[in-house]
Amino acid sequence: MEMFDLSIIWAGIIGFGVIMYVLMDGFDLGLGILFPFAPDEEARDVMMNSVAPVWDGNETWLVLGGAGLLAAFPLVYSIFLPALYIGVFLMLAGLIFRGISFEFRFKSRRNRHWWNRSFAWGSAVAAFAQGAVVGAYIQGFQTEDFVYTGGAFDWLTPFTVLTGLGLMAGYALLGSTWLILKSEGHVQDWAYKITPILLAMVLVVFAIVSIWTPFVNPFVWDRWFGHLHLIWIFPVLALFFAFLVYRSVKQRRESYPFLATIGIYVFTYLGLIVSQWPMIVPPNYTLWDAASAPESQLFLLIGVLFVIPFILMYTAWTYWVFRGKVRVGEGYH
Amino acid sequence: MELDPLMLSRIQFAFVICFHTIFPVFTIGLASYIALLQALFFKTQNPAWDRLALFWTKVFAVVFGMGVVSGIVMSFQFGTNWSNFSLATSNFIGPLLSYEVVTAFFLEAAFLGILLFGRGKVPQGIHLMAAALVALGTFISAFWILAANSWMHTPAGVELIDNRFHVISWFEAIFNPSFPHRFAHMAVASFITGGFVVAGVSAWFLLRGRDPEANRRALSMCLWLLLFLTPLQAYVGDSHGLNTLKYQPTKVAAMEGNWETSTSVPLLLFALPDQEAQRNLYEIGIPNVASIILTHSMHGEVPGLTAVPPEDQPPVAIVFWAFRVMVGIALIMIAVSFVGLFLRRNQRIYESQLFLKTLVSMISLPFIAVLAGWIVTEVGRSPWLVYNIMSHAEGVTPSLTGWMALFTLIGYVLVYAVVFYAGIYYLTRVVRNGMLPEQEQASVNRDADRPKRPLSAAHTPFDDDIDPARS
Numbered sequence: 001m002e003m004f005d006l007s008i009i010w011a012g013i014i015g016f017g018v019i020m021y022v023l024m025d026g027f028d029l030g031l032g033i034l035f036p037f038a039p040d041e042e043a044r045d046v047m048m049n050s051v052a053p054v055w056d057g058n059e060t061w062l063v064l065g066g067a068g069l070l071a072a073f074p075l076v077y078s079i080f081l082p083a084l085y086i087g088v089f090l091m092l093a094g095l096i097f098r099g100i101s102f103e104f105r106f107k108s109r110r111n112r113h114w115w116n117r118s119f120a121w122g123s124a125v126a127a128f129a130q131g132a133v134v135g136a137y138i139q140g141f142q143t144e145d146f147v148y149t150g151g152a153f154d155w156l157t158p159f160t161v162l163t164g165l166g167l168m169a170g171y172a173l174l175g176s177t178w179l180i181l182k183s184e185g186h187v188q189d190w191a192y193k194i195t196p197i198l199l200a201m202v203l204v205v206f207a208i209v210s211i212w213t214p215f216v217n218p219f220v221w222d223r224w225f226g227h228l229h230l231i232w233i234f235p236v237l238a239l240f241f242a243f244l245v246y247r248s249v250k251q252r253r254e255s256y257p258f259l260a261t262i263g264i265y266v267f268t269y270l271g272l273i274v275s276q277w278p279m280i281v282p283p284n285y286t287l288w289d290a291a292s293a294p295e296s297q298l299f300l301l302i303g304v305l306f307v308i309p310f311i312l313m314y315t316a317w318t319y320w321v322f323r324g325k326v327r328v329g330e331g332y333h
Numbered sequence: 334m335e336l337d338p339l340m341l342s343r344i345q346f347a348f349v350i351c352f353h354t355i356f357p358v359f360t361i362g363l364a365s366y367i368a369l370l371q372a373l374f375f376k377t378q379n380p381a382w383d384r385l386a387l388f389w390t391k392v393f394a395v396v397f398g399m400g401v402v403s404g405i406v407m408s409f410q411f412g413t414n415w416s417n418f419s420l421a422t423s424n425f426i427g428p429l430l431s432y433e434v435v436t437a438f439f440l441e442a443a444f445l446g447i448l449l450f451g452r453g454k455v456p457q458g459i460h461l462m463a464a465a466l467v468a469l470g471t472f473i474s475a476f477w478i479l480a481a482n483s484w485m486h487t488p489a490g491v492e493l494i495d496n497r498f499h500v501i502s503w504f505e506a507i508f509n510p511s512f513p514h515r516f517a518h519m520a521v522a523s524f525i526t527g528g529f530v531v532a533g534v535s536a537w538f539l540l541r542g543r544d545p546e547a548n549r550r551a552l553s554m555c556l557w558l559l560l561f562l563t564p565l566q567a568y569v570g571d572s573h574g575l576n577t578l579k580y581q582p583t584k585v586a587a588m589e590g591n592w593e594t595s596t597s598v599p600l601l602l603f604a605l606p607d608q609e610a611q612r613n614l615y616e617i618g619i620p621n622v623a624s625i626i627l628t629h630s631m632h633g634e635v636p637g638l639t640a641v642p643p644e645d646q647p648p649v650a651i652v653f654w655a656f657r658v659m660v661g662i663a664l665i666m667i668a669v670s671f672v673g674l675f676l677r678r679n680q681r682i683y684e685s686q687l688f689l690k691t692l693v694s695m696i697s698l699p700f701i702a703v704l705a706g707w708i709v710t711e712v713g714r715s716p717w718l719v720y721n722i723m724s725h726a727e728g729v730t731p732s733l734t735g736w737m738a739l740f741t742l743i744g745y746v747l748v749y750a751v752v753f754y755a756g757i758y759y760l761t762r763v764v765r766n767g768m769l770p771e772q773e774q775a776s777v778n779r780d781a782d783r784p785k786r787p788l789s790a791a792h793t794p795f796d797d798d799i800d801p802a803r804s
Contacts, residue, residue: 060438066408067434071427078420081412082730088413089741092406093748108795148732293424293499300428307435
């Protein structure tokens with residue numbers, strides 16, 4: 001296109017969708033990961049109730065991202081999915097199991113422990129698989145002539161296992177700070193207690209991944225140790241927000257820990273994007289290589305630009321309706 | 334044994350889509366039915382309509398939820414197992430599938446919540462409008478999916494450049510030659526499915542004497558509807574078949590079990606197609622009838638399978654028998670609908686035990702017919718993914734190995750078995766506890782405590798010893 005680059009617009013839309021998904025499904029997956037460690041069944045009720053009204057809306061962004069990729073950057077879709085074949089299956093299975101446990105856990109008592117397990121395992125597996133995807137993206141994909149040519153487990157390396165565990169810890173951190181925001185009493189005390197531990201885990205993985213990444217991918221090395229000094233602002237800001245999380249937990253603030261955790265995510269995400277930009281299927285293809293035909297990008301853009309404001313409004317409205325604390329032994333009022 | 338990733342991927346896709354299709358084919362019809370019930374309540378203020386609408390909205394919520402869960406896998410499967418196809422067709426299929434997602438979410442965001450949870454909280458007119466828009470939305474979703482599917486059968490409006498399809502005319506690509514027929518056939522099938530399920534469940538309630546006033550109305554409505562729709566579907570199906578004859582003659586040849594192109598072809602009632610020998614064993618047929626159906630002339634010419642080389646033929650036996658299953662069920666449905674008309678004298682449709690029990694036993698038949706129909710059309714186009722342009726073998730993911738495909742096939746079967754078991758088990762409980770006045774009322778009052786999700790609209794507990802305060 002002459003007037004404006006549709007591929008850039010689409011990269012913006014999908015990039016926005018991804019971070020929305022990570023933040024929003026992140027905290028509810030994180031609560032699932034923390035589920036087995038909760039002090040008691042009452043705490044589990046509170047945890048689940050705190051996300052029950054919003055989790056399926058959160059997953060909207062995943063499906064929108066998947067379909068949007070096929071339409072706007074089909075090469076990403078047709079290389080990532082074959083390369084991550086087993087991981088994608090595990091993620092979907094995990095999401096399905098935790099999805100139905102949301103529905104059936106509240107409706108059952110005798111079978112409740114099964115739904116608890118299904119919720120915890122489903123969340124953990126989905127989070128790990130997503131973290132491994134991030135690692136696989138940093139590693140890059142073996143391709144030839146626009147086709148994935150690697151093996152079934154190229155996505156599962158020590159590096160991606162680390163990123164997988166890292167994202168589990170990261171989601172758990174989002175979950176615990178969310179719980180601080182949404183709970184009170186002994187449940188909130190527990191959330192305050194575990195947050196620094198989770199933060200430490202996240203920072204350890206963050207440090208190892210940051211040091212390891214330039215060695216995994218020479219392109220990333222050049223990016224960080226080339227001329228672009230300004231990009232160091234992203235990791236610095238991420239660390240600053242990590243400090244804010246720590247301090248606000250010590251001060252027993254209620255909303256700051258969650259908001260500061262979002263800050264960590266946003267700047268880590270931006271750091272990840274500048275590491276690879278404009279590579280969208282590293283190491284061989286840029287986002288323009290991966291783009292679909294301009295007329296196809298434009299055809300869908302019209303509909304998406306129309307609907308995204310509605311989704312945002314609906315999302316905001318839902319969060320507004322279900323604002324406030326979730327108390328032990330009750331649902332929403 | 335060598336595991337074939339192509340065959341396993343096809344089986345996996347068939348399994349996932351068959352499983353998924355069960356839910357939308359029902360919700361499309363049911364959404365319109367709920368809108369109709371709401372409209373009748375709005376107009377007459379007769380509470381019987383409201384009770385029916387409330388009950389069927391609960392069923393809708395559960396089925397819709399299961400449809401969404403099983404549909405998530407679909408949107409990834411194109412990439413995992415059919416990456417070459419995805420890349421080649423993405424310029425057209427990508428935006429269409431995305432529009433479906435966008436439509437579905439838009440609907441869910443705006444109106445499904447009002448339909449499921451707005452009862453008594455928003456004005457009746459708004460609630461009715463939400464129901465109507467949800468019904469409209471299910472059709473729009475079906476529109477996009479069927480346009481994409483039909484394009485794969487009868488590709489149009491595109492140009493192939495460097496192994497990628499580029500859209501020249503969106504209108505021609507979306508409204509491709511088989512699309513109007515397929516859409517009409519599927520829309521009517523959805524109404525018939527909804528009709529038989531509602532009729533069957535109403536009959537079940539009537540057999541137990543539960544809320545006879547409302548269920549009699551529901552049963553009567555459905556039977557009127559089916560009386561017109563089942564013959565109409567025969568007509569729509571016939572015109573779809575003629576369209577297939579024009580664009581995919583090999584498929585029609587497989588449906589008829591006709592190997593050699595010839596005139597005065599009989600309609601085979603029974604045969605065992607032998608692909609290897611390229612002929613049928615044990616044929617039983619009615620002379621000239623296939624010619625009459627397909628060409629509307631006694632001695633018309635019907636295409637044969639041998640017009641294409643054996644490797645370009647679909648597996649004939651599957652197509653042949655699936656077609657007979659579909660048509661056989663259709664004939665039963667037409668017959669039962671007419672029996673219903675006959676039994677209206679002296680109100681016997683409400684009282685004849687045999688008739689009511691027959692309706693209950695027929696609940697699963699429309700689903701089987703729909704799946705059989707899809708098997709006819711999808712297996713019948715084999716070996717083509719995009720008809721006459723791209724074969725299944727060309728579309729499959731090159732890096733996929735047999736064991737990977739087998740692993741996920743088994744995995745999806747297991748996951749869906751659990752989902753299906755839990756879902757059907759729960760749905761059965763919703764129906765069993767349905768249409769009991771005092772309970773319905775209590776559940777409405779408890780709406781405020783419940784999170785806003787589709788399944789939450791059904792309040793039935795999952796197992797028996799439930800603490801009612803928490804359900």
